[in-house]
Amino acid sequence: MSSSSPTVRTALRSPRLLRTEVLAGLVVALALIPEAISFSIIAGVDPRVGLFASFTMAVTISFLGGRPAMISAATGAVALVIAPVMREHGYDHLIATVLLGGIIQLVLAAVGVARLMRFVPRSVMIGFVNALATLIFQAQLTHLVDVPWAVYPMVAVGIAVIVGLPRVSAVVPAPLVAIVALTAFTLFAAVQVPDVGDEGRLPDSLPSWFVPDVPWDLDTLRTIAPYALAMAVVGLLESLLTASLVDDLTDTPSDKTREGLGQGAANVVTAFFGGMGGCAMIGQTMINVKVSGARTRISTFLAGVFLLLLVVGLGDVVALIPMAALVAVMVMVSVATFDWHSVRPSTLRRMPRSETAVMLVTVAVTVLSHNLAIGVVVGVLTAMTLFARRVAHVTRTHRELVEDEHGRATAVYRVTGELFFASSNDLATQFAYADDPDRVVVDLSQAHVWDASTVATLDAITAKYAARGTEVSVTGLDGHSAERHDRLTGQLSGH
Secondary structure, eight states, X not given: XXXXXXXXXXXXXXXXXXXXXXXXXXXHHHHHHHHHHHHHHHHTSOHHHHHHHHHHHHHHHHHHXXXXXXXXXXXXXXXXXXXXXXXHHOHHHHHHHHHHHHHHHHHHHHTTGGGGGGGSOHHHHHHHHHHHHHHHHHHHHGGGSSOOTTHHHHHHHHHHHHHHHHHHOOSSOHHHHHHHHHHHHHHHTTOOOOBGGGGOOOOOSOOOOOOOOOOOXXXXXXXXXXXXXXXXXXXXXXXXXHHHHHHHHHTOOOOHHHHHHHHHHHHHHHHTTTOOOOEEOHHHHHIIIIISOOOSHHHHHHHXXXXXXXXXXXXXXXXXXBHHHHHHHHHHHHHHHSOGGGGSHHHHHHSOHHHHHHHHHHHHHHHHHTOHHHHHHHHHHHHHHHHHHHHHTXXXXXXXXXXXXXXXXXXXXXXXXXXXXXXXXXXXXXXXXXXXXXXXXXXXXEEEEOSHHHHHHHHHHHHHHHHTTOEEEEEOOOXXXXXXXXXXXXXXXOO
């Protein structure tokens, strides 16, 4: 992989690179159409609401986003979050929710929420990717049930084209060839199979400026705020994880704060054009980056433009595309997205069990909830819990008796490890209170005090010894530990 991606200027000057970007945008646009329609159905809105949202999201993020070549559009995750608003309060409240969600994303990005991405462990990222691949594949199964028999060989041919064509020629993206070839076959052979037109009615006009007709008061804010906050968090999490994934695929960095700001701005713009909002789409991003080889903002911009041109200007033609062709594309996207190396027996044998457990928990929760954000949050919490449990057992206490020149005995406890709520809870049980002499030293020169729980434990140890008339001194604290101990000791009990 290259250590740097071509710029927009470089791509515009190179016919080869420009062709790659243009064709990639076209393939993504074709794949976006049925997904945007299905997400509109999930949200309970007209298909044009999802299609227009995909157009405005893609075009806006192509200018404002921090990760070139990433695709943002209407998504299932956002549709699930905002669907109750549409169901209970109507379309205008839905758009107001999208508007507020975009504003919240702008605020979160401005205060540096993107920096929290470094707390997402690699095992959670792998689980996130594998869960996504599973969900993409599952979504295709609905198009393979109770359908004419011709759908199955058509899907098989589409997959064969996508797998085999790149070995012969990479001039035109294989998914585009598969879509065109299968569409031509259904037309000339007059084969009756489900097509894009069966998914929902395509719009016949351009999106227009829209301001939601809602009371701009506290009651409305209380109604939409919980959904807007959930949408903002889910959208940012999915977008930042997708950006990190593309960073790894292309070996290039991206500006996560700018990406967060771009997502917020894109949702605000989308709301004012009556769209249902959205975030980064990993499936379409994989089509763009991994399958089609796009690397610049041109492909993202053109995906939005082509989408609008196709559904408004060529809606009758697009409606004829067989779903079998798009199913074949998305099945291969799921195969390409899945991290097969992570589930090899040799990898599983070498990987720590806790890492494998975190990955499996992330996959299981995501697949069961159909919500990538919930899966990632549970995965991170699982990783934190297992890490705390593992670190808690690293702490050791060693006791020795020493005598001074006068023969006076002192019990010295040398504590080694990181002391925090998980490890310090057992610390109080590692002292021989009844057997120790009247002087005790707790040596923390090989330890570090991280929290108030540890200071409270040290206070409890001191109190137990004091009740027996034993003098205790805590020594060896480093700068931060000493500052924390001095500030909190004696202040953590109400007695």
